[in-house]
Amino acid sequence: MRPALRALLGGAALGVVACGNAFTSSSGTDASTADTGTVEAATDAGPTDSSSGGGDSAPGEASVKDGPIGPPSEGGPGPSYCAMHMGMFTFCEDFDSYASLTQLYGQWPNFSTIGGSFSLVTANAFSPPNSLEALTTSTSGVRTLIIHPMPPPGANLTKRRLEFDFYIDDANNIGFASAAAVAAIVLGNDINAGAVGVAFGNGTGPAPTLAAIFVGPLPDSGLPAFGSSNAPPPFPSTGQWDGRFAIEIDYGITTGTGDGGTTGPTACAQLFIGPSPQLSPCLALPPSLAHPDLASIALGVYSGGAGNTGNVGVTFDNVTYVAE
Numbered sequence: 001m002r003p004a005l006r007a008l009l010g011g012a013a014l015g016v017v018a019c020g021n022a023f024t025s026s027s028g029t030d031a032s033t034a035d036t037g038t039v040e041a042a043t044d045a046g047p048t049d050s051s052s053g054g055g056d057s058a059p060g061e062a063s064v065k066d067g068p069i070g071p072p073s074e075g076g077p078g079p080s081y082c083a084m085h086m087g088m089f090t091f092c093e094d095f096d097s098y099a100s101l102t103q104l105y106g107q108w109p110n111f112s113t114i115g116g117s118f119s120l121v122t123a124n125a126f127s128p129p130n131s132l133e134a135l136t137t138s139t140s141g142v143r144t145l146i147i148h149p150m151p152p153p154g155a156n157l158t159k160r161r162l163e164f165d166f167y168i169d170d171a172n173n174i175g176f177a178s179a180a181a182v183a184a185i186v187l188g189n190d191i192n193a194g195a196v197g198v199a200f201g202n203g204t205g206p207a208p209t210l211a212a213i214f215v216g217p218l219p220d221s222g223l224p225a226f227g228s229s230n231a232p233p234p235f236p237s238t239g240q241w242d243g244r245f246a247i248e249i250d251y252g253i254t255t256g257t258g259d260g261g262t263t264g265p266t267a268c269a270q271l272f273i274g275p276s277p278q279l280s281p282c283l284a285l286p287p288s289l290a291h292p293d294l295a296s297i298a299l300g301v302y303s304g305g306a307g308n309t310g311n312v313g314v315t316f317d318n319v320t321y322v323a324e
Contacts (some may be wrong), residue, residue, distance in 0.1 A: 004109055011265040074313045081318040091297070095120060095130040104132070108146040110190070116144030116301055126165045126241050126317035134300040135169065135313040136183075142180065142303035142312070149189060149296045153323040160185055161322045162297050163246035163272075168238045169313030171200045171208045178202060178305030180312045181213060183249060186296040187320075190216045194289050195239055195298065196269045198247050199228065200312060207235040208310075212247060212271040212279060216288045225286040231271055231278035246272040250282070251291055265291040297321050 011158055028161040040140040098104045105111050115138035125131040136142050153160075162185050174180065174227035184197025194217040203209040210232050216225030252266035268282035299316050303309035 006311075041318060048262075055277070064077050067198075077114060083108050087319075089320040090323050091148070093148075093319045094127060094317060095132045096127070098130060104146070108148045109149035110145075110149075110296070112143045112145050112241065114138075115142035116302070117302070118144065118146070121235060123313055124167075126167070130316050131167070131300065131317040132164075133169065133313065133315040136180075136301050136303070136309075136311060138213075138303075139173070139308045139310055140292050141272045145298050145300040145302055147186060147190070147274065147298045149294070150321055150323065152294060157217070157291065158251050159322065159324055160295060161246055161248040161249060162319070163244055163321075164299075165241060165317040165321040166236070166243070167241045167315035167317075168236055168246040169315060170311050171235070171238060173308060173310035174200060174202045174208050174312075175305070175307035175310065176202050178303070178307045178309045179211070179213070180309050181302040181304070182300070182312070183245075183247065183316070186247060186298050187292040189218070189296060191215075191298070193292070193294075194251055195222070196247060196285065196289065197298070198245065198271060200229070201228075203233070203235065204234045207233065209278060210235055210271070212269050212283050214269060214285055214289060216286050225288060227286075229269075229271075229279045229283040232275070236273070243274050244272075248272065249285065249289075267291065295323065 024173075038112065066172045080096040081094040082096075085092060095104070096115040097122060104118075104120070116134055116136040119133045119135070121131045121133045122129055123202045132146075134144050136144065147159045162183060164183065171180075179199045179201040180198045180250075181195075181199040187194045187196065194215055196212070199213045200208045201211050209228045211228045213228040214226065218224050250268050250270065252268075265287075268286040270276040270282045270284055297317065297319070301310070301312050301314065
């Protein structure tokens with residue numbers, strides 16, 4: 001990300017606290033692959049941080065998670081989640097076809113492991129054999145992301161939805177005016193194009209807060225648009241699979257104004273835990289994010305704000321994306 005964008009957005013994470021309304025990234029070392037679209041060399045990430053729930057596996061090997069055992073498979077591994085739901089989604093990823101991180105990075109061509117690491121988790125994978133874990137090793141400037149481009153949407157796009165089974169390993173010590181984005185719909189080929197996602201922020205008590213966030217594309221001059229809306233407490237439990245989470249963008253239809261003119265397209269973001277929407281009202285997006293032609297999805301940890309972004313660990317399985 002360009003230094004100017006980091007500086008302009010550094011204060012926006014002030015809003016991902018109990019009463020705020022904004023989010024974005026902090027200064028720190030750039031994640032060059034996530035920001036420029038350049039493919040990073042397909043090398044495995046470093047060892048997991050066992051203090052954040054990771055195992056003791058060597059780099060690139062599958063790790064063993066602490067915590068409750070996930071849903072058991074019946075009668076052997078069986079078909080993968082994506083194989084069982086073939087044709088139902090625009091994109092599906094269950095991480096079950098990879099024997100190493102090198103193979104994963106070959107299919108997710110835009111990735112970075114600055115300030116953190118990825119692991120393929122075997123024991124306690126939500127749907128065996130694998131889930132994907134991201135753990136921070138730094139408390140600021142974290143750019144531990146995998147980004148995958150999505151197919152161009154069809155005409156009359158009404159919705160984009162990124163959904164996943166979610167396990168929060170750790171979300172501690174997130175400082176005031178700081179936040180960590182963990183999953184996002186990137187509205188272009190890289191994060192400079194803007195994004196809408198899920199973030200952890202500083203709460204009013206010991207628990208962090210869960211929020212939907214957006215950051216607009218970098219303009220030629222001035223500040224990009226940004227905003228957030230917090231989900232109601234309690235924060236999801238750590239150390240267990242908490243169910244399906246989703247970030248959804250719903251698009252309005254251009255309509256007449258009654259005087260011969262037209263209004264532009266509109267868009268609003270909603271955060272879901274299971275089937276339940278968490279925001280009332282939804283988070284209105286600026287016109288710059290109202291109807292993009294291209295999109296990607298991003299998973300991992302992207303920290304931002306004015307201070308300590310804490311110790312964050314998250315695990316994903318059965319990731320789906322729908323554009324319709």
